[in-house]
Amino acid sequence: MPLTRSLRQPHRRSTTQIRRKPCQICHNLNPRGHPSSVYSVESEEAALASLSLVLDSSSLAKTKDTQEGGCRFCAVLCQALDAFSQGWRDTLQRVNVDLKEKGTIKVGLDANRWKGERIEIYAGSASRAPWPTLGTTRHIPVNSGSDDTFNFARRCIQDCMTNSKHVACKLPSRSSAAAPKRLLDVGRVTAPIRLIDTQGKHFEYAALSHCWGAGPALTVTKLNWKKLASSIPFESLPPLFQDAVVIVRQLGLRYIWIDALCIIQDSVRDWETESAKMGGIYENSHVTISATSSGDGTSRCLLDRRKAVKLNYQNTTGKEAAVRARKIEDHHPNLAEAEPAKPLGRLATRAWALQEHVLSTRVLHYTGTELLFECKTSYRCECTPGRKTYPTTPALIPRAIAKSSKTHQAIWNAWHQIVEQYSKRDLTVPTDKLPAISGIASRIGMATGSSYIAGVWENNLASDLLWSTSLTTLPDAHYFALEKYRAPSFSWASLNAPIAYHNLEEHERETFTPTISLISSSTTATGLNPLGAVSCSRITLRGPVVHAMLSSMKREGMWEYTLAIKRTSGIIISHDSLLVEDYIPASDIPRKTVRRAQCGDKPSDFKTSVLCLGVARQDSWISGLVLGLSQRGRESYERLGTFSAGMEAFENAYERELEIM
Incomplete structure (x- = not known):
C-alpha cells in the first residue's frame, strides 16, 4: 500500500544541485543559459556564446563573502573593481559585464570618472582554466620601453612599408614647400644631439605629437638657436623629449621633428610659416610618435604600466585557480559603426593633436596601457597584434577621396x-x-x-x-x-x-x-x-x-x-x-x-x-x-x-x- 502524501519523506535537492543554480546577479559569469545569451550559430551546443550583463553596483557591493556562502563569481568581480576602480562601492553606477565563451571578461563602469577604462578578467593559465568558459589573453609587457614593445613597433612599421596592399601609405611626392625647415639630429648615443637646418633637402624623420601643458622646459628661440645647432646635452631635454630620442634611435632613425625645438618660438613669421605646412610635416614623416597619455613635457611615455593582479578564486572542491585581472582601455575600432580606434589620454583632448593624427601616415600611440599602431591602411595593438584592415583615423581622408x-x-x-x-x-x-x-x-x-x-x-x-x-x-x-x-x-x-x-x-x-x-x-x-x-x-x-x-x-x-x-x-x-x-x-x-x-x-x-x-x-x-x-x-x-x-x-x-x- 503506497504511503500517503503527508507521510512521504520530502525530496531534498543535493548541495551540488543547489550550487548549480546560477547566481541571480552575475549568472556565474557564464555566457550560456541566460535569457539574453547570444549564440554565434543556430545550434546552442556547438556555438560560442556571448552575454552582456548590466549590474547594479550597490547590489554587487553587498554580496556576501564566499566564506559566508556568497557567490564566488561575484567576489571575482568585486576584487577586480576594488583593484582598479577604487571608490566604486560608494557610487550608484551600473556595472557593465561583457562575457564571451572561451574569451576574457570585460568589466566597465558608467561613471565619467572611469570613462573609456575597462577591466579585463582572464585565466592565468591556458592549460587549466578556472571555469570552462573563461579564456586567457595575450601578454602585454609591463614597460612601454621593453624590447618586446620596441620589436612590436618595428614589425608594424616594417610591415606597412613592405606590404603591397598599403598603397595609401606610400609617402606623397615630397616638395620643398612641405619639408620642415629644421630637424633634430639625434645621431647615435656617442654623437651630439643638435638642431640642423634642412636647407630644403629631404630627410627620413619621425615627428612627435605631444601636449605642451604649461610649456616645454626647453624651446628654440632667436637667442639660443646657434647654441642648440652646436650641441644639446641629452640631460637638458625634457623627460618626454628624452623618451622620443630613445624611440627614434630604437627605430633606426636619425632625425626627429619636435615643434618646440624646430620652430623659433619668439618669431611670429617663423611660426606662421612652419605651422602653415604642419600637415605636410606630419604626413611626410616616417612615423609619428604620439605621446597620448603624457600631459606635458615632464611626463614620460616610456614607463612602467600597471601590473595585472591575482584574484582569489577557489573552485567547487576548494582548490585555488589562477584568475588574473588587468586594466585596459576601450580603444579598439568599432566595426559595426565603422569607427576607428580611440586612443585615450590627455593628447586626445587637444585640438592641434587631431590634425596630427588625421594627417600622419603612420602613428605609434603610447597610451597608459599599451602601444597602438595605425597607418592609412590598418590597425594593430599589443593586445591584438595581428594585422587588421580596420578603419583608422589616418585613413579617413584617403578613403573618402577614393x-x-x-x-x-x-x-x-x-x-x-x-x-x-x-x-x-x-x-x-x-x-x-x-x-x-x-x-x-x-x-x-x-x-x-x-x-x-x-x-x-x-x-x-x-x-x-x-x-x-x-x-x-x-x-x-x-x-x-x-x-x-x-x-x-x-x-x-x-x-x-x-x-x-x-x-x-x-x-x-x-x-x-x-x-x-x-x-x-x-x-x-x-x-x-x-x-x-x-x-x-x-x-x-x-x-x-x-x-x-x-x-x-x-x-x-x-x-x-x-x-x-x-x-x-x-x-x-x-x-x-x-x-x-x-x-x-x-x-x-x-x-x-x-x-x-x-x-x-x-x-x-x-x-x-x-x-x-x-x-x-x-x-x-x-x-x-x-x-x-x-x-x-x-x-x-x-x-x-x-x-x-x-x-x-x-x-x-x-x-x-x-x-x-
Whole structure:
C-alpha cells in the first residue's frame, strides 16, 4: 500500500544541485543559459556564446563573502573593481559585464570618472582554466620601453612599408614647400644631439605629437638657436623629449621633428610659416610618435604600466585557480559603426593633436596601457597584434577621396566628422582655432577644388551652414559668444562649443535641395597662412526669407528661444549660445535686434523681430538660419542659431540678398 502524501519523506535537492543554480546577479559569469545569451550559430551546443550583463553596483557591493556562502563569481568581480576602480562601492553606477565563451571578461563602469577604462578578467593559465568558459589573453609587457614593445613597433612599421596592399601609405611626392625647415639630429648615443637646418633637402624623420601643458622646459628661440645647432646635452631635454630620442634611435632613425625645438618660438613669421605646412610635416614623416597619455613635457611615455593582479578564486572542491585581472582601455575600432580606434589620454583632448593624427601616415600611440599602431591602411595593438584592415583615423581622408568618384559627398562627410570631433577639443591659444585645422582644410581643398571660407566650403555651403551646438548641460562659459573676434558668426569656429551636423542618409540626401546661392564672399587672413586665422570674413547670400518674432523663456533652468511665424505654431530654435536683446545705433531711432550673449550679459525675457533665411529643403521641411542685425556692418546680419519647420512657414517668403558676418 503506497504511503500517503503527508507521510512521504520530502525530496531534498543535493548541495551540488543547489550550487548549480546560477547566481541571480552575475549568472556565474557564464555566457550560456541566460535569457539574453547570444549564440554565434543556430545550434546552442556547438556555438560560442556571448552575454552582456548590466549590474547594479550597490547590489554587487553587498554580496556576501564566499566564506559566508556568497557567490564566488561575484567576489571575482568585486576584487577586480576594488583593484582598479577604487571608490566604486560608494557610487550608484551600473556595472557593465561583457562575457564571451572561451574569451576574457570585460568589466566597465558608467561613471565619467572611469570613462573609456575597462577591466579585463582572464585565466592565468591556458592549460587549466578556472571555469570552462573563461579564456586567457595575450601578454602585454609591463614597460612601454621593453624590447618586446620596441620589436612590436618595428614589425608594424616594417610591415606597412613592405606590404603591397598599403598603397595609401606610400609617402606623397615630397616638395620643398612641405619639408620642415629644421630637424633634430639625434645621431647615435656617442654623437651630439643638435638642431640642423634642412636647407630644403629631404630627410627620413619621425615627428612627435605631444601636449605642451604649461610649456616645454626647453624651446628654440632667436637667442639660443646657434647654441642648440652646436650641441644639446641629452640631460637638458625634457623627460618626454628624452623618451622620443630613445624611440627614434630604437627605430633606426636619425632625425626627429619636435615643434618646440624646430620652430623659433619668439618669431611670429617663423611660426606662421612652419605651422602653415604642419600637415605636410606630419604626413611626410616616417612615423609619428604620439605621446597620448603624457600631459606635458615632464611626463614620460616610456614607463612602467600597471601590473595585472591575482584574484582569489577557489573552485567547487576548494582548490585555488589562477584568475588574473588587468586594466585596459576601450580603444579598439568599432566595426559595426565603422569607427576607428580611440586612443585615450590627455593628447586626445587637444585640438592641434587631431590634425596630427588625421594627417600622419603612420602613428605609434603610447597610451597608459599599451602601444597602438595605425597607418592609412590598418590597425594593430599589443593586445591584438595581428594585422587588421580596420578603419583608422589616418585613413579617413584617403578613403573618402577614393569613394568620391563623381561627387565629393564622402569628403564632405569626412570633414563634418572631423570638425565634430575637433570642436570638442581644447586649445591653449584661442586664436589657433582655424590654424590648428588648416592642414586638414588644405587636403580637403586640394581634393575638391572648393574655396574655403573660414571653416565652411563654398561647394558644400548649404550643409556646412546648418551646424548646431550640441550642449546639453546647464549654462556655462561655452554658452557665451567670444569677447574677441575669431571667425564670422556663420562659422562653427566663432564659438567655443561642441557642434554637430545633420548628416543625412543616402536616401535622405536625394531630397535635400539647397535654397540659397552664394553671391560673393571675402575673407581677410591675419597672417601668412591663407587657411588660418582671420580678421574679417563675410558672405552675401540670396535665398528665401521671412520675418519672425523671437521670444525667450527660462524653462527648468535652461533658456529656450521660440520663433513665431504667421500660420505656424511656435518653433523652438537650436540657439548657438545664450541670446540677449540689444540696439543698433542709428541716426534717428535705435533699432532693436538680438545678438549672442557675452560673458557678463544678463539674459532676460524678450520678444524681438529677427530674420529667418531658408537654407535647404528636404521633402516638406525647410531648415535655415535665424539672423539678427549686426553691429559690425550696416544692414549686415549675424547668426543666432538654426531652425527647422514645415514648408507652410515659408508660404509668404520672398527672395532677398543679405550679408552675413
